[in-house]
Amino acid sequence: MIYRLLTLFFLVAWTNLQAQYKIDFKIKGAEQKEVQFGYYYSDKQYILKTLKADEKGKVVFEDKQKLPRGLYMAVLDNQMYFDVLVSDDQEFSMECDTNNLTSSMKVKGSTENALFYEFQQEIINPVQERGKLSVRLYDLPKTSDSVAIIEKRIAEINTLTDNAWKKYIQKSGNSFLSNLLTAFNGEPEFSYSNEVFFEHINFADSGLVRSPALNRVCKLVLARNLNANKPVPIMKGEIVRLLEKSTANKEVYGYVFTHFLNFFHSFQRDGINELFVFLHDEYIAKEKTPWFDDKAKAQIKEEADIFRYSMIGSNAYDVNLESISGEQIALNSLEFEHIFVFFWSTGCGHCEEASKVLRDFMVQNKSLDLAIYAVYVKEDRKAWADFINQYGSNEWFNVWDTENKSLYKQHYYISSTPIMYVLDKNKKIINKFSGDAPIKNYLEEFKKDKR
Numbered sequence: 001m002i003y004r005l006l007t008l009f010f011l012v013a014w015t016n017l018q019a020q021y022k023i024d025f026k027i028k029g030a031e032q033k034e035v036q037f038g039y040y041y042s043d044k045q046y047i048l049k050t051l052k053a054d055e056k057g058k059v060v061f062e063d064k065q066k067l068p069r070g071l072y073m074a075v076l077d078n079q080m081y082f083d084v085l086v087s088d089d090q091e092f093s094m095e096c097d098t099n100n101l102t103s104s105m106k107v108k109g110s111t112e113n114a115l116f117y118e119f120q121q122e123i124i125n126p127v128q129e130r131g132k133l134s135v136r137l138y139d140l141p142k143t144s145d146s147v148a149i150i151e152k153r154i155a156e157i158n159t160l161t162d163n164a165w166k167k168y169i170q171k172s173g174n175s176f177l178s179n180l181l182t183a184f185n186g187e188p189e190f191s192y193s194n195e196v197f198f199e200h201i202n203f204a205d206s207g208l209v210r211s212p213a214l215n216r217v218c219k220l221v222l223a224r225n226l227n228a229n230k231p232v233p234i235m236k237g238e239i240v241r242l243l244e245k246s247t248a249n250k251e252v253y254g255y256v257f258t259h260f261l262n263f264f265h266s267f268q269r270d271g272i273n274e275l276f277v278f279l280h281d282e283y284i285a286k287e288k289t290p291w292f293d294d295k296a297k298a299q300i301k302e303e304a305d306i307f308r309y310s311m312i313g314s315n316a317y318d319v320n321l322e323s324i325s326g327e328q329i330a331l332n333s334l335e336f337e338h339i340f341v342f343f344w345s346t347g348c349g350h351c352e353e354a355s356k357v358l359r360d361f362m363v364q365n366k367s368l369d370l371a372i373y374a375v376y377v378k379e380d381r382k383a384w385a386d387f388i389n390q391y392g393s394n395e396w397f398n399v400w401d402t403e404n405k406s407l408y409k410q411h412y413y414i415s416s417t418p419i420m421y422v423l424d425k426n427k428k429i430i431n432k433f434s435g436d437a438p439i440k441n442y443l444e445e446f447k448k449d450k451r
Contacts, residue, residue, distance in 0.1 A: 020091075021061075021065075022062040023060070023091075024094070026056065027097075028057050028097040030076050030098060033052070034053075035053050035076055038073055039071065039086075041209070043212055067086045068209075070206075072086050082105065083116075085110070085177055102121060105121070111172075112175055119168040123164050126161060127157075130154055130158075133150050176207040180211060183211070184213065186200035203247075209252055214255055218259045232271035239260055243283075261279050264279065265303060276304060280301060285301070312430065312432065316331065316429050319406040321408070324384065324385060324398045329373075331427065336425065338423065339371050339422075340373070341373045341421040342354070343417055344376060345417045351417050354435075354439045355393060363392075371397060374397065375400065375408065378400075415434070416434060
């Protein structure tokens with residue numbers, strides 16, 4: 001159950017450039033139907049306007065403000081859509097048929113969109129053929145004589161499509177289309193390396209912010225590091241390197257930075273939240289992120305400080321909380337080899353699962369010198385008592401602080417429940433876990449280590 005949430009965001013500047021955009025659509029099959037016009041941002045899509053096409057399928061989207069560069073879309077009946085490139089040409093027309101949007105597309109007034117659809121029309125049949133061949137290949141036994149024939153044809157199609165996007169890059173020159181095609185098709189075979197670090201991305205092009213391209217870049221960095229369990233300093237180095245590249249454009253820089261800030265704020269794994277502190281200390285506190293106003297900076301600082309207090313390796317903040325029986329129990333008064341500080345709430349299914357796992361673990365490992373300091377974060381005393389009796393956690397140190405007089409919420413990061421901090425005998429934080437599954441996995445490893 002989430003009871004504390006920080007909303008971080010980066011707002012796109014829709015600046016009035018004393019110009020206008022006007023995009024005429026004529027869509028056969030969309031007569032008298034709603035047409036939505038929107039744009040891509042990160043891995044999502046957002047609708048700008050919704051209009052109804054006339055009896056001929058015509059609809060015009062326009063405004064006195066010029067649109068920011070990016071990949072946009074026209075959505076028909078919430079069922080089908082086609083993409084629209086927006087860069088320098090912002091007064092143009094597009095005509096198509098809902099029976100085959102791509103193949104029927106005709107563009108006037110926009111060279112980039114015309115080339116964009118020429119490219120798609122050139123590769124649409126080979127791509128569809130490749131898809132069918134891949135399905136056939138999957139179903140065939142490896143000993144089949146057809147395997148080599150199909151693999152050869154797929155290789156031919158790959159060469160054809162590879163040559164196609166490169167050809168249209170040359171045709172479009174230094175343009176958003178060129179940067180977009182390269183971003184999606186020019187990625188190295190093994191994603192990236194220390195020597196080749198996203199050289200196929202033009203970080204100076206703000207249009208990539210309104211496309212899935214930058215989101216993919218950020219996720220690739222995170223996946224490569226997290227999936228391989230690379231040390232946090234290695235990940236930090238790659239984040240810094242990517243941020244340095246993104247400074248080629250202030251909007252791109254803002255997007256990349258905020259993507260990582262949001263991720264490191266919410267992802268629970270050893271050392272990850274510490275990267276949130278790093279981004280605050282090295283960038284926000286040093287005035288390198290001008291898009292955050294004072295209120296946002298203060299909110300982020302507050303979050304960073306909580307992470308700072310509860311980072312692995314820090315001394316756990318001492319709290320003196322009231323027990324279910326009414327006595328005060330100070331964390332520092334407990335003398336055990338290990339202490340699990342367990343934050344939980346009623347009405348939380350994951351807390352119930354974690355409590356069951358902890359209960360069974362304690363019953364099965366009574367010889368271990370450890371204790372559970374279970375902090376109930378809600379205010380319903382009866383629900384608290386019923387839960388303790390139901391799940392057999394009477395032997396734990398069950399405590400609460402309904403008014404947060406101990407300031408535990410300022411010194412332990414509890415974005416959701418359950419979350420568990422593992423302390424050694426000196427009350428130093430040696431690990432922390434969020435969610436019932438990570439807690440269960442840790443307990444299994446803990447048990448193995450103590451054998």
